[in-house]
Amino acid sequence: MCGIVGYLGDHKASDIILSGLEKLEYRGYDSCGIFFHDLDHDQYITYKDKGRVKHLMDDFDYQFTNHLAIGHTRWATHGRPNLENSHPHFSLSKRLGIVHNGVIENYQELTAKYLSDITFSSETDTEVIVNLIEYFLDELPIEESIRKTLSLLEGSYALLIIDTHDPSIIYAAKSKSPLLIGLHPEGITLASDVMALIGHATHYYPMEDKTFAVVSQNNDVYEYQIYDIIGTKLSPELLEMDLVLDEIGKAGYSHYMLKEICEQPSVVRKIMSKYLDSETCRIPEDVISFFMDATRIYIIAAGTSMHAGFVGKYYFEHISHIPTEVFIASEFAYNQPLISSERPLFVFISQSGETADLRACLTKIKERKFPTITITNVATSTLAREADRFIEIHAGPEIAVASTKAYVGQVTILAIIAYQLAPHKPFSLARELSRLAVAMDAIIDKRDYIGRIVSDKLTHRNCFYIGRGLDYFTCLEAALKLKEISYIQAEGFAAGELKHGTIALIEEGTPVIALISQKRINHNTRANIREVLSRGAEVIVISLTDVSESADQVILMDVHEMLSPLLMVIPTQLIAFYSALHLNRDIDKPRNLAKSVTVE
Ligand code: G6P
Numbered sequence: 001m002c003g004i005v006g007y008l009g010d011h012k013a014s015d016i017i018l019s020g021l022e023k024l025e026y027r028g029y030d031s032c033g034i035f036f037h038d039l040d041h042d043q044y045i046t047y048k049d050k051g052r053v054k055h056l057m058d059d060f061d062y063q064f065t066n067h068l069a070i071g072h073t074r075w076a077t078h079g080r081p082n083l084e085n086s087h088p089h090f091s092l093s094k095r096l097g098i099v100h101n102g103v104i105e106n107y108q109e110l111t112a113k114y115l116s117d118i119t120f121s122s123e124t125d126t127e128v129i130v131n132l133i134e135y136f137l138d139e140l141p142i143e144e145s146i147r148k149t150l151s152l153l154e155g156s157y158a159l160l161i162i163d164t165h166d167p168s169i170i171y172a173a174k175s176k177s178p179l180l181i182g183l184h185p186e187g188i189t190l191a192s193d194v195m196a197l198i199g200h201a202t203h204y205y206p207m208e209d210k211t212f213a214v215v216s217q218n219n220d221v222y223e224y225q226i227y228d229i230i231g232t233k234l235s236p237e238l239l240e241m242d243l244v245l246d247e248i249g250k251a252g253y254s255h256y257m258l259k260e261i262c263e264q265p266s267v268v269r270k271i272m273s274k275y276l277d278s279e280t281c282r283i284p285e286d287v288i289s290f291f292m293d294a295t296r297i298y299i300i301a302a303g304t305s306m307h308a309g310f311v312g313k314y315y316f317e318h319i320s321h322i323p324t325e326v327f328i329a330s331e332f333a334y335n336q337p338l339i340s341s342e343r344p345l346f347v348f349i350s351q352s353g354e355t356a357d358l359r360a361c362l363t364k365i366k367e368r369k370f371p372t373i374t375i376t377n378v379a380t381s382t383l384a385r386e387a388d389r390f391i392e393i394h395a396g397p398e399i400a401v402a403s404t405k406a407y408v409g410q411v412t413i414l415a416i417i418a419y420q421l422a423p424h425k426p427f428s429l430a431r432e433l434s435r436l437a438v439a440m441d442a443i444i445d446k447r448d449y450i451g452r453i454v455s456d457k458l459t460h461r462n463c464f465y466i467g468r469g470l471d472y473f474t475c476l477e478a479a480l481k482l483k484e485i486s487y488i489q490a491e492g493f494a495a496g497e498l499k500h501g502t503i504a505l506i507e508e509g510t511p512v513i514a515l516i517s518q519k520r521i522n523h524n525t526r527a528n529i530r531e532v533l534s535r536g537a538e539v540i541v542i543s544l545t546d547v548s549e550s551a552d553q554v555i556l557m558d559v560h561e562m563l564s565p566l567l568m569v570i571p572t573q574l575i576a577f578y579s580a581l582h583l584n585r586d587i588d589k590p591r592n593l594a595k596s597v598t599v600e
Pocket of ligand 1: 302303304305349350351352353354355358401402403593594595596597
């Protein structure tokens with residue numbers, strides 16, 4: 001987690017850092033800070049505090065000319081979110097300033113071996129890095145001191161370092177945590193995510209693991225050199241910037257989350273245009289062949305992406321007839337199951353492509369030489385680069401911390417793959433996806449109605465979602481969304497399972513939201529609804545027209561049963577959104593969360 005930005009160039013560095021940090025706040029927002037060179041007085045200035053980037057922008061003075069700066073927005077791992085633990089951190093002499101994203105696992109050993117005399121001013125592992133560099137400066141020049149330090153670090157890091165002896169250089173290094181170098185003739189920007197480079201780079205380079213970069217100004221020219229850990233020069237392959245500022249704005253919506261919910265019909269249409277040509281799948285053959293060769297699929301994911309994985313399992317088994325299992329990444333990493341298939345395929349689903357729990361699994365799977373594929377929204381991400389193949393979701397940048405359109409993108413892609421692998425095509429996927437997008441538009445147009453239901457009925461401190469089959473998977477996602485942004489304690493249950501214990505929690509007025517899209521099991525779920533109604537629950541039923549009853553509160557246009565998770569999830573996202581709005585929560589940046597979880 002954490003976001004870092006650095007800039008060296010003709011423009012005002014503090015402006016670029018602050019707007020970059022705002023765009024990276026989804027990575028953590030416990031505290032933030034900036035370190036820059038004040039050219040007017042040839043001095044260095046640090047501002048940092050707990051709280052949001054807005055505070056850093058509004059309550060500090062940036063009137064000085066400055067062209068060199070680094071900044072940080074933090075999701076606390078080592079030490080509480082307070083002023084002392086906020087980045088940047090400094091070496092004892094204050095010669096070196098550093099910002100860091102990642103976790104150094106052996107910081108205590110390094111402290112004991114090299115830095116036992118030092119009294120640190122924070123509880124962070126980052127202060128160890130910067131002091132270690134200073135420790136080696138007694139004998140080595142700065143670049144070698146940094147490289148020597150990097151060679152000792154275990155764990156993950158993206159680092160930006162300023163040496164106050166030279167205001168024309170930024171040093172950068174990366175291992176496991178993402179770091180990109182954005183290039184423009186007027187300056188060089190470094191950031192954890194391409195979003196912070198928009199407007200400041202024409203091309204960029206995602207740094208590789210265990211590489212080190214020196215960004216410098218030579219007269220009016222801005223240059224960079226990339227080295228591996230032993231100092232060999234590397235020649236990076238540059239990528240063109242294809243994101244524009246409009247794609248990361250709110251486009252008139254009050255919240256990113258609402259914008260992203262409303263974009264979902266266009267996400268489905270965009271994915272169709274990328275990967276489906278009438279009935280023909282356009283996912284590259286070399287990717288599809290991985291699936292065709294597999295005798296068992298293992299899906300590994302976390303959070304919302306894992307819920308997409310459950311739907312994917314259903315699709316692979318019911319449409320493609322390939323046995324599939326879904327694993328929680330953080331469990332799989334350290335408790336691997338027996339891999340019983342001869343030709344397993346490991347599919348990593350991740351909107352960010354950076355989730356540390358998945359990366360840990362990918363490393364272990366690669367050691368065993370099994371084939372791997374990542375499905376991700378970020379084509380330049382670590383998981384995309386490190387798997388054998390990757391499929392891009394094309395949902396566009398998702399900025400709200402709670403994932404909505406990336407989930408819909410993941411499920412749509414899983415449907416397309418499963419359909420392609422189907423021995424017999426059970427329906428016309430192109431036609432059904434087009435109908436789905438229309439049905440999505442219809443419920444999104446009626447979103448105010450969902451807002452009214454929520455303010456009448458979702459007033460309790462807890463809530464249950466119930467459903468069967470595919471609806472059960474949607475219940476899990478629906479409950480997670482509600483928890484994440486409203487802080488209402490919500491649980492998703494297989495409707496038939498509720499009575500085996502949890503029904504004890506149902507009392508007068510407890511909200512129970514039932515999802516019904518599957519005809520075959522409609523009457524079973526209806527029976528479960530009656531069970532909770534007779535115990536006083538306040539029930540909201542969301543159903544497809546074909547299986548609806550007149551008293552149902554939300555009735556959606558019919559879509560193919562297989563695609564129902566893509567439609568049913570939308571009213572649940574809106575329920576979460578309006579509940580959080582009603583409770584005055586920070587919807588786009590809920591407490592304690594981060595969008596990209598780069599620590600295990
Ligand atoms: C975090 C996010 C969730 C997300 C999960 C997995 O917890 O807050 O929204 O579902 O990570 O992230 P990934 O990027 O791997 O899909």
